[in-house]
Ligand SMILES: Nc1ncnc2c1ncn2[C@@H]1O[C@H](COP(=O)(O)OP(=O)(O)O)[C@@H](O)[C@H]1O
């Protein structure tokens with residue numbers, strides 16, 4: 216960097232354009248680091264695994280309006296028919312889907328003396344013995360439900376499940392010392408409604424994406440017959456989902472005493488759930504692209520202008536022995552100085568903007584490593600942007616020194 | 621020192637071809653002070669540009685300091701410009717954003733000299749041209765004659781053996797022109813070969829030898845009025 220001294224002194228005599236572009240670089244650093252941070256936070260939320268075999272899973276919701284139909288029997292018939300569709304790996308009744316926004320939350324007590332403020336909250340999924348496979352859950356301890364453990368909840372018969380299978384996260388919350396299998400838990404305080412944990416599966420999210428306890432879930436062996444809504448989760452063999460969805464919908468629609476309300480792949484459900492976050496990610500990505508683009512163009516523009524203005528000077532430098540490389544280097548060093556000044560201001564701006572966003576909107580604190588990464592990116596952007604005008608400068612012939620006045 | 625044989629230069633644009641130089645033959649011996657005269661548009665600047673490696677000829681042979689330089693690549697030509705040639709321009713061509721010291725320093729940085737070497741050379745040169753006390757001035761704070769003296773300091777700072785000047789006094793009044801000419805004569809007396817384009821017959825007559833360029837064609841060499849077209853050592857002695 217043997218030229219820094221005179222390049223810097225020369226810059227000081229051309230302040231206005233330089234200050235404007237440095238401020239633009241500062242603004243870019245401040246906004247881009249914060250936007251990138253928000254994007255990564257939201258994307259991380261979206262990318263959390265639901266526990267399902269997402270791309271091969273679909274949900275079906277139908278609504279039965281004929282109250283004379285035997286709903287319990289209809290469940291059996293539907294499931295038998297759906298499981299017979301080629302390409303279906305598993306199908307189960309359920310009353311909720313992970314991260315769908317609607318489901319059941321309940322509290323569990325790990326001993327009868329527990330007060331209600333000590334209970335453990337979880338998301339409940341009412342399934343049959345096919346639930347584990349339909350949700351693609353891996354049993355890490357204990358056993359699956361047996362068909363005779365199924366209970367039916369209705370206004371006539373209010374049976375309560377005697378067993379449940381819990382997620383590892385729920386097991387850990389209830390019994391931090393481990394060993395949750397075969398333990399008794401209570402659905403109500405004071406030792407009411409005991410249930411036995413018969414198994415633990417690896418992981419499944421509950422219905423609410425912003426829930427703090429999103430990983431605490433449990434399956435219970437029950438079917439609810441309140442109202443006419445019936446819901447199925449169907450898992451297809453890889454690549455078969457579209458065809459399975461069509462066939463299942465065709466089958467469900469044949470029954471004239473109900474309407475098929477929702478036929479939806481799980482990826483579709485997930486993108487609906489996260490539609491605001493996805494929109495935010497797209498918006499902020501657009502902001503990053505546009506801002507860096509505009510800054511890059513600004514750098515190109517300023518350098519282009521200064522090359523035009525300094526044609527004579529550049530020709531003279533060439534005449535005095537500068538190689539093309541020396542000329543390119545001049546503009547790169549100059550850009551590096553301008554960018555560095557902008558980044559110094561931008562650091563303060565980035566931290567300040569993050570402080571504002573965090574206090575106003577609780578976006579969280581940007582990790583410090585974002586700053587050097589953002590700075591490196593903008594240094595690179597500047598060097599790349601200045602390359603074109605710098606090469607144009609390098610092509611100014613030395614003869615220009617004697618030719619133009 | 622400088623030997624051109626059969627040098628032609630053709631400028632081609634879409635509409636016209638300009639034969640700026642036609643089969644020019646020319647020698648300049650080491651230590652000479654040569655004045656180049658000729659009407660406007662006759663090819664004087666073109667000759668000087670080719671001599672100083674600012675441009676290449678369309679055809680012909682050019683040897684500088686015993687080296688055939690007509691086929692060198694841009695990098696090597698830049699290096700020769702930097703090390704062997706000093707250039708002085710009619711409009712001075714100082715860099716307006718740099719102070720006098722930084723201006724004189726420009727070719728030395730491309731030369732890759734150390735900071736100490738450069739500082740000493742810059743100081744010595746500005747002292748030589750009588751502007752040693754104004755290192756931090758900007759060119760705009762100087763008169764034309766002073767600016768040209770800075771430009772001469774810049775051209776000489778790297779100790780080139782060969783100084784090319786394209787109408788160095790063209791933008792100066794006669795008093796300043798005389799001072800600049802005196803400076804060039806002193807420099808020549810120290811051994812630097814000088815080729816100077818000028819319109820001023822008085823100044824041309826002070827040179828060892830005159831070369832007249834007419835219509836880019838043949839290089840008419842006419843003896844200067846001063847009688848001493850003699851080999852270098854004698855002339856050197858005579859001048860000192
Ligand atoms: N870059 C160029 N393109 C086209 N023609 C040029 C160029 N430079 C010089 N010429 C032409 O070449 C001729 C010689 O020019 P020049 O060497 O500048 O003459 P002088 O210095 O004697 O006035 C002129 O006719 C001029 O118009």
Ligand SMILES: [Mg+2]
Nearest residue numbers: 664665666786
């Ligand atoms: Mg000319």
